[in-house]
Amino acid sequence: MVSAVLSRELHGSEVEDYGLATLRTPSGILFHNEVGYTMPTWLANQTDSEQKVAGERLLLRQVPGGLQLLAPGRDEIIPQPEGWEAGYPRAVREALEAYGRGDPPPIPASECARAVRLIFDSYRAAGVR
Numbered sequence: 001m002v003s004a005v006l007s008r009e010l011h012g013s014e015v016e017d018y019g020l021a022t023l024r025t026p027s028g029i030l031f032h033n034e035v036g037y038t039m040p041t042w043l044a045n046q047t048d049s050e051q052k053v054a055g056e057r058l059l060l061r062q063v064p065g066g067l068q069l070l071a072p073g074r075d076e077i078i079p080q081p082e083g084w085e086a087g088y089p090r091a092v093r094e095a096l097e098a099y100g101r102g103d104p105p106p107i108p109a110s111e112c113a114r115a116v117r118l119i120f121d122s123y124r125a126a127g128v129r
Contacts, residue, residue, distance in 0.1 A: 001021065004121075021118070065077065
């Protein structure tokens, strides 16, 4: 954890609305994870969520229907595979299907613990007690 900013501390709110955490991998790569809960388009069930990987000479962005590759002299869309489902709906579906078969969940509790640890590290980095 390099740094973190949390809206609750900034605005004195009881509920967290926004967070930004910057992490550094052992090899030195910086990773910014930004999330917010409030979105003025809630009734339309839209989001401003964007997944991207940025490098010195390349940007990969998830876009509707695939992956956009932007680089010097390149701007192309790599189509997603037929029937692809990503994110939260897929994770929930796969967990429920595993439960229905009597199998363990595809994402074990230990992975959830790692994510929760990151949240607590973010609060510590932001100076929240």
